[in-house]
Amino acid sequence: MTLDATLTLTIARLGARGDGIADTPAGPVYVPYALPGETVRVSLPAPDPSTGRAARSSMGRADARAALIAVEHAAPDRRAPECVLFTRCGGCVTQHMSEATYGAWKRDSVVTALARAGIDTPVEPLVDAHGTGRRRVTFHGRRRQDADGVDDAVGFMAARSHDLVPVAHCPVLDPALARAPAVALDLARLLLPKGKPLDIQITATTSGLDIDVRGHGPAGEVERRVLTGAAERLDLARLSIHGDLVVERRPPGIAMGRGLVTPPAGGFLQATALGEETLARLVTEACDSAPGRIKRAADLFAGCGPFALRLAERAEVHAVESAAAALAALDRAFRATPGLRRITTEARDLFRRPLLPLELNRYDAVVFDPPRAGAEAQAREIAKSQVPLVVAVSCDAGTFARDAKILTDGGYAAARITPVDQFRHSPHVEMVGVFVRTGKARRR
Ligand SMILES: C[S@@+](CC[C@H](N)C(=O)[O-])C[C@H]1O[C@@H](n2cnc3c(N)ncnc32)[C@H](O)[C@@H]1O
Numbered sequence: 526m527t528l529d530a531t532l533t534l535t536i537a538r539l540g541a542r543g544d545g546i547a548d549t550p551a552g553p554v555y556v557p558y559a560l561p562g563e564t565v566r567v568s569l570p571a572p573d574p575s576t577g578r579a580a581r582s583s584m585g586r587a588d589a590r591a592a593l594i595a596v597e598h599a600a601p602d603r604r605a606p607e608c609v610l611f612t613r614c615g616g617c618v619t620q621h622m623s624e625a626t627y628g629a630w631k632r633d634s635v636v637t638a639l640a641r642a643g644i645d646t647p648v649e650p651l652v653d654a655h656g657t658g659r660r661r662v663t664f665h666g667r668r669r670q671d672a673d674g675v676d677d678a679v680g681f682m683a684a685r686s687h688d689l690v691p692v693a694h695c696p697v698l699d700p701a702l703a704r705a706p707a708v709a710l711d712l713a714r715l716l717l718p719k720g721k722p723l724d725i726q727i728t729a730t731t732s733g734l735d736i737d738v739r740g741h742g743p744a745g746e747v748e749r750r751v752l753t754g755a756a757e758r759l760d761l762a763r764l765s766i767h768g769d770l771v772v773e774r775r776p777p778g779i780a781m782g783r784g785l786v787t788p789p790a791g792g793f794l795q796a797t798a799l800g801e802e803t804l805a806r807l808v809t810e811a812c813d814s815a816p817g818r819i820k821r822a823a824d825l826f827a828g829c830g831p832f833a834l835r836l837a838e839r840a841e842v843h844a845v846e847s848a849a850a851a852l853a854a855l856d857r858a859f860r861a862t863p864g865l866r867r868i869t870t871e872a873r874d875l876f877r878r879p880l881l882p883l884e885l886n887r888y889d890a891v892v893f894d895p896p897r898a899g900a901e902a903q904a905r906e907i908a909k910s911q912v913p914l915v916v917a918v919s920c921d922a923g924t925f926a927r928d929a930k931i932l933t934d935g936g937y938a939a940a941r942i943t944p945v946d947q948f949r950h951s952p953h954v955e956m957v958g959v960f961v962r963t964g965k966a967r968r969r
Pocket of ligand 1: 793794795826827828829830831832845846847848851873874875876877894895896920
């Protein structure tokens, strides 16, 4: 048997996931919770006996991951974590970094992705959009059984593991979710006897907690009655299982601009209220500062309308999205909000059936905000269009850079790229890119 090695390393830089990276003759070694300039003692798994190199990661790379034993020489930008569970819970990876180091690291992830794609537009400083905290959280619920008996727990997973770390308080959550861990545990105790692990998604809304439980399978008649009683006792606004409504005691509202939206159970929402406002502000500012007035805009991958409802204060909006329930929520909010210009909706799969140049050319501005996979097919059609202004919103730097390159190759210039941080202490970053048509569309 080969034993893990203990060694001392100097950290050279930060990796994309927030780990410190030490360069060694055997290749890079990734050290979680270590900072550039630090000397750290680590334990390194024994090398692969067949190659003598670091054990290959699941990505197939010979990157070695060490476990931090001690920081022997701390960097000046190291700070005390705000949560007692930091390093045990896998939710946060950067509570040990100063704000300046953190902001530069997140912004760099966007700069690096753009440079790889060959785009050299300057990237704005990171905009902090944590605000009052995350308005939505998903707790995992597990039944743990050992010789001492049965123990139901809710919490987050440890980093790169399926071990549950029970959580009773989480500092990145909005105060409106303060009782969310206790509520999740209460529901887990009702549902876990079925034996299946649960995901309990809890959203803070204007009328209380909105909860969607996943992993359980459809609820039977008896379970529905038990859950309806629990929703009453816990004073929930709405409770659903896999998006299937169990009870709605009050419509759960999310304010979007002048509108009040009741999103579909379990449907997409930006992580923080300030994150949504910031992304929408960058979108509307881009439209307001366009040389000509924006009279008609398309909002693609529109969700339940955070951009459409705000854009409709100045322009007619056509909102396109694959989730019909999200569009129905947007349509209801539009009809209930006086003073907006017209919003029309269209349920459409934009991966398979992107809007074509003839459709796109009706708009003065097109906004798109796809899931992580990006909007490659749609970007290719926009690149062939004459739309004067395109605003790309994204939650993935790699696919954003790819789609941005498609636009710039098609004759658009990247005017402004702004990274936005609504997932504090995680490696996730959002970005908003403003593109203006400078050259003629290239026919392909
Ligand atoms: C990142 S969310 C953005 C939603 C909205 N813009 C917001 O800020 O809340 C991406 C949206 O794309 C939608 N979507 C996913 N795949 C799609 C597809 N193939 N065609 C159209 N919309 C899709 C999802 O339902 C989701 O609402």
